[in-house]
Amino acid sequence: MLEARDLLGPATGTRELNRKKMIIEIMIKADRQSRIARRSGLSQASVSTAVQELAEAGIVEAEKGTEVRGRGRSAQVRLRPVRGVAVGVDLSHDHVTVVARRVDQHFDRIRVQQRQDGAHGGLRRLLPSIVGMIGDAVEETGQTLDDVVAAGISVPRMIDPRTGRFTTPVLPPWTEHDQPAEELGRLLGVHFAIDNDANLGAMAEQTYGMDEPAETVVYVKATTGVGVGIMIGDKLLRGQRGMAGEIGHLTMDRYGEVCQCGGRGCLDSIVGAESLIAEVRQALRGNTIDVPVTLASLIEKAHAGDAVCARVLKDAGRTIGLALAQLCNLFNPHLVVLGGELATGRELILGPCRQELQRYALAGAVNPAEGFVLRLSQLGALAEAQGALILGLRSCHGDEGGRTVNRAVGSGVSSS
CATH class of the missing domain: 1.10.10.10 (Winged helix-like DNA-binding domain superfamily/Winged helix DNA-binding domain)
Known part of the structure; x- marks a missing residue:
């Protein structure tokens, strides 16, 4: 072989x-x-x-x-x-997803390991569990850890393309000393490439999520916060310091609440998971009914007909749509994909988002008759991990993540 x-x-x-x-x-x-x-x-x-x-x-x-x-x-x-296995890891705030696939098999023949415990618990504590998940996923492919030839990791933070490390400001739960790619690489003896989760979601949707690649793809990762990955042709737009697509810190209300980034009225502070949950709890104050404590439970109750939860999701969809309207006017994308946990709200999010896009974006930028598409992710919860797998393989060429738009210096995203 x-x-x-x-x-x-x-x-x-x-x-x-x-x-x-x-x-x-x-x-x-x-x-x-x-x-x-x-x-x-x-x-x-x-x-x-x-x-x-x-x-x-x-x-x-x-x-x-x-x-x-x-x-x-x-x-x-x-x-x-x-003989050879590629691995992708999505290390999020509240979950870890690992995918592994033999490199000679179709992209959907992946083996998956997941746990509902993420970076909020501390990177050091998580690392042994992630190593175990990788070992289990690789074993399910019929091969061993010695056969791993490529690995990538997705994180919900900005990554400097010149260094492969967190771009300042480094926001909680991370610290400037955290180096997840390097730590995993040392533990497994494999080079790990690293990038932002929305970037890798965009890469996966561009590669796996459509029959014919779109020229410009915007992938929206909406969970704890909101980030955007932008593919222009075969190039990933990262920006000089990896800060492109940080739509979650776009100011939506200059008099709004203070965001953890230090800004005020950021999109994250309005439609982030904690903000939506707090909004529901405030509306239901004094009630003894079951109040959602996670975004997943909020979405579940909304689908079950809870009027408060449904309204909160619809409002979130409208706010995201308003933010995306500005982005569509700037980049005129062919395809906008809604991903992340918030996208499991399906039409409760998608419908209001589409309405606000049509209302606030230039008509020519979001006209379905001209080819514009707004849809939910085809890859669901596995998009970011699949993108990390792609990143790991491309890093074997020395050009992690493919060719990069606006790469000022350096050779791309790397964990070394």
């Missing part, structure tokens, strides 16, 4: 580097040659030539019903059996 570690080893010269980049993209997703070219940034001719060479070397093969030879860009290309 082929070894993924050998395929991902050092490469020199343009031809070898391009071949390695293409192998990585096939590991990320078996696909048509035209899409592999788009995702890798290589020319159609380069991909076609490399695919033919790899097929002759017994490294790739055509999907059933297609042929590498003679079908050109329409051929569905996948790896032949390979």
Whole structure:
């Protein structure tokens, strides 16, 4: 059996580097040659030539019903059996999700481990549990931790693309000394690439969440707070210091409550999980009925017909829609995807959000007749972990997270 570690080893010269980049993209997703070219940034001719060479070397093969030879860009290309596993970790405030997949299998053939306990409990305390979850997920693939060749981690904080560490201000529950990628890397002996969760959700939706990639994708991660990841073509917009997409700290009410970032009236302070729960509790003060204590329970009660919980979710949807209207006027995206726990509110969130988009954005920017789409995430709770898996594989090329818009200095996001 082929070894993924050998395929991902050092490469020199343009031809070898391009071949390695293409192998990585096939590991990320078996696909048509035209899409592999788009995702890798290589020319159609380069991909076609490399695919033919790899097929002759017994490294790739055509999907059933297609042929590498003679079908050109329409051929569905996948790896032949390979020993190697890629891992993605989503370390959130209140949960951890781990996904693992053999690199020669389809992107949806993942093994999943989850726990409802996240960074709020402290990184040091969590690390042994995360290592155990990774071990269990990898074991379910039929391989071992020694076969892990790529790993990435998603965190709900800004990551400086020059250093791979938290961008200041470092907000709770994190501290400036926390280095989750480096800590996990030391414990497992594997390089972990790291990036913001909304960025990786956008990357996963662009790669796995649609049949044909959209030119500009905005992914909204709405849970404890709100963040946005922006894909422009095959490039991820991070900004100079990784602060692009911090829509949660967009000022929505200059006289509103003080946010933990030090600002006032931020979107996070209005539609973040704690704020929504507090709003429900305030409305139900004095009642002895079951009052929701988590966002999940609030959403569950709203779906069950609770008028207060439903109203709070609808108002949150409207506020998010107003914020997204400003973003749509700036970037004119093709696709806006609502993800995170708040998106499980489904139409209670989506409907009001769509109404405010139509009301406050330029009509041409959000016109469905012109191709604009607003929808819920296709990947659900696994979007960020799937994005982390993609990030880990692309880091094997030395260009973590793909090509980056507005990369001022450095070589991309890295945990080293």
